[in-house]
Amino acid sequence: MEKEAAITVKGLHITYRGIKKFSIKKSFFKLKKGQRETFEAVRGISFEVEKGKILGIIGKNGSGKTTTLRALAGIFSPDKGEINLHGNSISLLSIGVGFQPKLTGKENIYLSGMLLGFSEEEIKKKEKEIIEFAEIGEFINRPVKTYSSGMYSKLAFAITAILETDIMLIDEVLSVGDVKFKEKSYNKMKELISDDNRTVVIVSHSLGTLRELCDEVLWLHNGQIKMIGKPDEVLKEYEDFMTK
Amino acid sequence: MKKFINNIKRYYKYAIYSAKADLKAEVAGSYLNWLWWILDPLCFMLIYMFIAEVVFKSKVAYFPVFVFVGLTAWDYFNKNVTASVKIVNNNRAIVSKIYIPKYILILQKSFVLLFKMFISWILVVILMILFRVPISLNILWFIPIMVTLYLITFGACTILMHFGIFIEDLANIIQIVLKLTFYLTGIFYQISRIPKPYSTILLRLNPIAFIIDSFRKILIYQTHPSYLFLGIWFILGIILTSVGIAIIHKYENSYAKVI
Numbered sequence: 001m002e003k004e005a006a007i008t009v010k011g012l013h014i015t016y017r018g019i020k021k022f023s024i025k026k027s028f029f030k031l032k033k034g035q036r037e038t039f040e041a042v043r044g045i046s047f048e049v050e051k052g053k054i055l056g057i058i059g060k061n062g063s064g065k066t067t068t069l070r071a072l073a074g075i076f077s078p079d080k081g082e083i084n085l086h087g088n089s090i091s092l093l094s095i096g097v098g099f100q101p102k103l104t105g106k107e108n109i110y111l112s113g114m115l116l117g118f119s120e121e122e123i124k125k126k127e128k129e130i131i132e133f134a135e136i137g138e139f140i141n142r143p144v145k146t147y148s149s150g151m152y153s154k155l156a157f158a159i160t161a162i163l164e165t166d167i168m169l170i171d172e173v174l175s176v177g178d179v180k181f182k183e184k185s186y187n188k189m190k191e192l193i194s195d196d197n198r199t200v201v202i203v204s205h206s207l208g209t210l211r212e213l214c215d216e217v218l219w220l221h222n223g224q225i226k227m228i229g230k231p232d233e234v235l236k237e238y239e240d241f242m243t244k
Numbered sequence: 245m246k247k248f249i250n251n252i253k254r255y256y257k258y259a260i261y262s263a264k265a266d267l268k269a270e271v272a273g274s275y276l277n278w279l280w281w282i283l284d285p286l287c288f289m290l291i292y293m294f295i296a297e298v299v300f301k302s303k304v305a306y307f308p309v310f311v312f313v314g315l316t317a318w319d320y321f322n323k324n325v326t327a328s329v330k331i332v333n334n335n336r337a338i339v340s341k342i343y344i345p346k347y348i349l350i351l352q353k354s355f356v357l358l359f360k361m362f363i364s365w366i367l368v369v370i371l372m373i374l375f376r377v378p379i380s381l382n383i384l385w386f387i388p389i390m391v392t393l394y395l396i397t398f399g400a401c402t403i404l405m406h407f408g409i410f411i412e413d414l415a416n417i418i419q420i421v422l423k424l425t426f427y428l429t430g431i432f433y434q435i436s437r438i439p440k441p442y443s444t445i446l447l448r449l450n451p452i453a454f455i456i457d458s459f460r461k462i463l464i465y466q467t468h469p470s471y472l473f474l475g476i477w478f479i480l481g482i483i484l485t486s487v488g489i490a491i492i493h494k495y496e497n498s499y500a501k502v503i
Binding site: 016070073074075076077091092099100102103107110111114115116117119120143 | 254257258261262265266268269272337338339340341342343344497498500501
């Protein structure tokens, strides 16, 4: 079978620079021009993910993992380099994709789904499945603001897990809900992942999860790739590095 | 331009659904909430009637209708502009999690406000019937004037949204500017009461004053609006909107980094 790339990233650079907020009041009192702060969060990373494969990203806090993920999701454009998704649809699974707290869970399913680019009919078909999976029962017809934080993330997970996109980006959500839901979502993840057409990128600090789920692990350190390869090798190095 | 059409095609359903949801959420808060959509302009109308008729002793024919028309158009413009300055910040939850063309947020807000304006226009019609305002065929101008109002508002909002992200206290400045514009728009007095050269200048340079004046002309005075200026503002509205959209297309990817 021919190997087909789903995500190709070439020399990705992302900088947070100069575009700091500016206030007219502040600039009155501070006539000296503030220095432009530049912070390079991601400095030239390149990698490729094959279709149907699972890539894990590890690294300590502030190493650029989330920034990379957001760039993949198209929330910011790269300052340098390019990202090619080969025409696949993509969604970032993160806790609460912009829920409207005053609306009911059901309405929020539609809102989130439509934001992800699904039509109303498509969502309607999946609605029941989402509600069942989220297992929040009666609460689906109540405003989201009355939800506990667990229910909130359960619903968010269910929406992105069931409304399937070609590429899923997962940011630390495997630790959602109670023990039972955790196991269930973990199994759902595995099921989604076992689908040969789905490409997944997971950011996580849980080495166990990554070891079990991923085909490949990318270790980011200060915005650069420290290592990329088989999970066992990379994770072992990472563990040694972190406990040093 | 092509990108804009594609984006609108892809997201307008979301904008409509989300606008409906917003309205529903407002009603869901309390059962009386929708009453405020009517009570709010009604109360302001009474206040301005008091100021104008009792304090300043001005005599304007069909005064309640006169004020209400002004308030309806003004409220739409005012609320859109006020909301758009902070709109990206207020939707941080969405903007930082997913890509969405940022003017869809303005579009969504404008749908919510269009609906509220629609209610307000119904009240205008009721008032017109109550006060037996004669009508003429000029009323058909309503549609082009509405389109012009929409375009100018949308254009102004896209540009203000862009600057609102980078300038923290733009909202305060806009509040002051809007207050000034409010008094220079002649909502509760006839703008022609301002001494001569200034009133003409205002009517020509302040698009909202012009639009409100045109609405009054067609609804109350059975005349037609100035074709020339309606055409000019229509074109300016399109230009404003295109500039705003071009700016947003160019810079929207950095928005998520700033908020």
